Amino acid sequence: MTDGILLSRVSPRGDGGVEFVFSPEGGGEFSLLLSDEFYLDWYSRAGNIISDDEYLFLESEAEYHSALGVAMRLLDYGETTAAALVRKLTQRGISRDTAIRVSEKLCQLSLIDEERFARRAVRFYLEKKCLGRSRILAEMYKKGFGREYVNSAMAEIEEEDILLACKKQIEKKFGGSLPCDREERRRAVAVLSRLGFTSSEISRAEKED
Secondary structure, eight states, X not given: OOSOEEEEEEEEOTTSSEEEEEEOTTSOOEEEEEOGGGHHHHGXXXXXXXXXXXXXXXXXXXXXXXXXXXXXXXXXXXXXXXXXXXXXXXXXTOOHHHHHXXXXXXXXXXXXXXXXXXXXXXXXXXXXXXXXXHHHXXXXXXXXXXXXXXXXXXXXXXXXXXXXXXXXXXXXHHTTSOOSSHHHHHHXXXXXXXXXXXXXXXHHHHHOO
């Protein structure tokens, strides 16, 4: 485009949003779907040529509107982090800048609440998965939680919680006590270490009644 493009129609849609219909010089039509907020500012421009810069602005806003709809549908599947949402959106072909803008908007609306989600995730890994601190940390960062939210949620873990989780793993994997054979015991400790428990925590958990 070098001389602008004809904005032929601006029409509200029954299912939400506003359709901007363009008629390029070569013939045919194509449209962009934007949010309702654009209707009042643009409906009077229908039938006029808009500049290339104006078109590019509308194109960017259309991508944002579409990305916001995709993000809302993703949230229907459960809570997520801002970083994970950005990754999911870019995997769907949405530009990174737009994906970040969408995630920031949803954080502002408290539809993404990483602090709350981080606390819930830590309790899940501790109480349901029975993992130790280092493994929980790894899982949290893998999910894309910010460091401040991870540190805050991890600070709520009590030592008794870790020992209980370790004891449950010992019960589940080794029948309540570690093997007496030295080599088998070493392998058992290695298994528990990979689950995030320290040698001290393993020893203490084994000795608890």
